[in-house]
Amino acid sequence: MNQKTLRKPGKIGELFRSREASLLLVMVLLVAVIQWRSGGLFLTGDVIKNVTQNYAHTAVLAFGMLLVLLIGGIDISIGATLALSGMATCLMMRDGYITNPLVAYLFSMLVGTVCGLVIGLIVSKGKVIPIIATLGMQYVFRGLAYYIAGYDWVASDELLPGYKSFAWSSFLGINNLVWIVLIVFVVMFVFLKWTGFGRQIYAAGSNPEAARISGINIDRVKIIVYGINGTIGGLAGAMATSLYGNAQGSTAMGAEMDVIAACVIGGVSLNGGQGNAFGVLLGAITIAIISKSLSLVGIDAFWQQALKGAIILVAVLVNVLVQRNVARRALKRRDI
Amino acid sequence: MATKSGRVISHKSEFSLAKLFLRWEALLILIFLAVNVMNICLSPYYLNAYNLFTNINNFMNTAIIALPMAFILLLGDIDLSVGGNVCLSATMLGIVYNATDNIWLGIAACLATATLCGLLNGVILTKFSELAPMIVTLATNIIYRGLSERILGNGSTGGMLNVSWFSKIFYGRLFNLIPYPLIVFAVLAVVFGLVMHKTAFGRRMFAIGSNKKAAAYAGVKVDKIRLLVFTLTGFMCGLSAVIYCSKLGSVKSDVADGFDLEAISMCVLGGISTAGGKGTMVGAVIAVFTVGLLRYGLGLINLEGQTIRIIIGALLICVVMFPTIRDAVKKLFAKKK
Amino acid sequence: MKKLIAILLVALMAMSLVACGNNGGEAGEATYAIVCKDASNPYMLRMISGFEAACEALGVKSVTKSPESATVDGQITIVNELVAQGVKGIAIAANDAAALEATIQAATAQGIVVVTLDSDTKGSQMFVNQAGVEQVAQVLVDSVYDMAGGEGEFAILSASSTATNQNAWIAAMEEIIAADEKYANLTWVETVYGDDEPQKSTDEAQSLMTKYPNLKVICCPTTVGVLACAQAVQNAGSSIKVAGLGLPSEMKDYVGDDKVCPYMYLWNPIDVGNCAAYMIDALAEGKVGEIGTSFEAKNGTSYEVMAGDPAAKQIIVGPPFAFTGENIAEWAEVY
DSSP states (O other): OOHHHHSOOOHHHHHHHSHHHHHHHHHHHHHHHHHHHTTSOSSSHHHHHHHHHHTHHHHHHHHHHHHHHHTTOOOTTHHHHHHHHHHHHHHHHHTTSOOOHHHHHHHHHHHHHHHHHHHHHHHHTSOOOHHHHHHHHHHHHHHHHHHHTTTOOBOGGGSOHHHHHHHHOEETTEEHHHHHHHHHHHHHHHHHHHSHHHHHHHHHHHOHHHHHHTTOOHHHHHHHHHHHHHHHHHHHHHHHHHHHTSBOTTTTTTHHHHHHHHHHHTTOOTTSSOOOHHHHHHHHHHHHHHHHHHHHTTOOGGGHHHHHHHHHHHHHHHHHHHHHHHHHHHHHHHHO | OGGGSSSOOOSOOSOHHHHHHHSHHHHHHHHHHHHHHHHHHHOTTTTOHHHHHHHHHHTHHHHHHHHHHHHHHHTTOOOOOHHHHHHHHHHHHHHHHHHHSOHHHHHHHHHHHHHHHHHHHHHHHHHTTTSOHHHHHHHHHHHHHHHHHHHHTTSOEEOGGGSHHHHHHHHOEETTTEEHHHHHHHHHHHHHHHHHHHSHHHHHHHHHHHOHHHHHHTTOOHHHHHHHHHHHHHHHHHHHHHHHHHHHSEEOTTTTTTHHHHHHHHHHHTTOOTTSSOOOHHHHHHHHHHHHHHHHHHHHTTOOHHHHHHHHHHHHHHHHHHHHHHHHHHHHHHHHO | OHHHHHHHHHHHHHHHHHHHHTOOOOOOSOEEEEEOSOSSOHHHHHHHHHHHHHHHHHTOEEEEEOOSSSOHHHHHHHHHHHHHHTOSEEEEOOSSSSTTHHHHHHHHHTTOEEEEESSOOTTOSEEEESSOHHHHHHHHHHHHHHHHTTSEEEEEEESOTTOHHHHHHHHHHHHHHHHOGGGTTEEEEEEEEOTTOHHHHHHHHHHHHHHOTTEEEEEEOSHHHHHHHHHHHHHHTOOOEEEEBOOHHHHTTTBSTTSSBSEEEEOOHHHHHHHHHHHHHHHHTTOOOOTTSEEEOTTSOEEEOEEOSSSSEEEEOOOOEEEETTTHHHHHTTO
């Protein structure tokens, strides 16, 4: 080992060793390949606008999932929560109970919160393992989304014009939905980094026993976290239905898998206690790029699924290899 | 006795009848009976042996996957790629059969593909043991199904049923009553149960599931066992795919969609904890039939598919929550005393 | 252990007692069942309403069933459940053109009349065809030709790659375009799949617009895709036109001379459901003649019985109907 690497790393050095840096590298490479393969079509204003707009609700969900994963939980019902809250909101709008887009968003968040709290209670008070609790509730919420609508859709012209146009208009040149993502990101970032409850979440996730002994009410943390996740699911439900201008029982079927993949790519550990909002933002962008770009690069439509899976797998594996390398170097430094 | 049951009973009970009731399997049997009673009350058509077997046969594809899934969960792992695996290996069966006109080659290709897919999962998970099995198998699931999509395009592969004995795999019946897949399942269930509860291999699986590190220090070859179990799961996917091909006679890339979660929910209802180290094969088998027959009963009164799912989801959560509720009620009574 | 067994035996006895007390059951009244492709699909709902109305007129009970997702596996289970209930007739919109054969044969062997509607499959006695494949393909090709002004690039945004009807129509479109010199100036750039999902369909529609700046028409032979596509095109402010098959009630906002979709096609799903019920009734009574004869439904409409493929016979309910800016509002009230 030469002399240079033996020096104590400075701030910049630390930055480059962080998980986010390795992810950023993967992302830049990915974008470069796509830009090259698509003949320069990818990095254009229109495409960037479309990607951010279409994947805004997936990104928002990823921040909720981050909290859940941090406490060592998981939520595979979030796609169903999205569908149920979006459907309930659109039905209320169709039947004339909601006449204001803002009220619609708030109502959807309320429905989502109730869904989240139910899961929180089952997980904390019912002592059911999160994956099972959310697997069961996924069936329930998804079924309800179909059931309350009588298996029908809510059609485009039954929604408020303001509700639909909100998703397609911009403020300061940035789409409203993207603003929501940015706001949720900033709130999450601040919440996790600088609030006491944020630290409690990390504590509860990395070592529940120690956290309990130090006086953290784990059950309370769990209920609140699943509640917030539900709120975000409801928010995403309103975002998706206003964006696509209709509500279907099958909306966001399987979205939870994209969301979990976004978190893991963003460096969140499924064992809890590890991960941050910035990484998740990068992970969500990566998933959006993967999903959107495959149809642009001129890859055969039938290859897309397999490639998407392969890219997710490679992204996760590369991340592990980089981390191992970092850990090994850190260990060597310590030896000397 | 209680150590191997679905939920560890921490308190000591003097009253042995109560203790028996507290066993997960006893609870399951009661639910199983309740489901049957309910079905009989709901529909006059339920107690028809021939039709009952026809409909039991319909969930044997998933049931066969639930057996190795029990092993996987026991290890504290999870495999979300079984649906994709079944789909890809069924595709290979059709493709190879059509290319060679030899059904045996097709079946061989199917089993080989499935085993390889399982092996791949296992290799990735043991070489990168810090990765969560959930995310790896999630990605491989997309890959396997994606490959099938690539191979089949917007078409399908079929014609296997031209080989008359091949259709018997699914549609054939012993004594003109008991479908062959059910017999296959019964035999496999016994084998899997014995391996799980009566062999050193099974004990090692329990050890790994309860504490991976401790097991490794105790000399259990954790990686080897995990690799073996994932590969075995792959092979069983191949078996399920063969039965599937015999059932459908035509394969599209949407085959076996959602198999993974269904198999997992059957195991969990059977008392096998996704946290690993707990559960019995008997429980899993009873759960398979409980869910399957509940679906059938609700189908007989013509509930919509999605409504049935609401009921199954709620049942799953209520049953898993049962021990907690029971403890809470007990505490309440204890206080009153 | 003994006590456990004792308890179980008691429970079993209780069960059999209940069983004995309840074995009479209702029987006698004839039931016709309709099996859909999947749950939430407004198009299927309209078909169901037609089927139910006809059953009511015929004085039989009607049952609606749909699998959890659009797979043939779920439909096999459902048909088996219906056989166990002893229904008299089943109308099924098959999710696969071959895989239901054995199941349908088993049902037919029990004396149950099985017809297909919307999507055909092997083993069916009769296919109640909403519109001939060639007819649909022809109107789609013609609307692309018309909207593109006779020449230029067009693309297809379909449902999922496993959707049988869409695949058949697209294949027929290919043949029609290859066969006629008239369409020589049309360039078919790509066929993409939106999986009948809003997010993916929107993505694919937008990608088409980005990739092919000279694109003139996107043709969507699916009610979900056409909606997502029309919305994406309209919001992009693009001059691309959208052609395809859509439900008037869903597409009301987008259809019209000065809008993204000048006109679109569909048949009346209510009529399709209606006709299927009358067909079951006629087949049960043995009143359907050979190929070439005419079949008169009990509501007065008559159809020509034709050779089917893969079903034994088929009737065609009607040609695709055009929805334009003038009649869309009126039809949106109907379906």
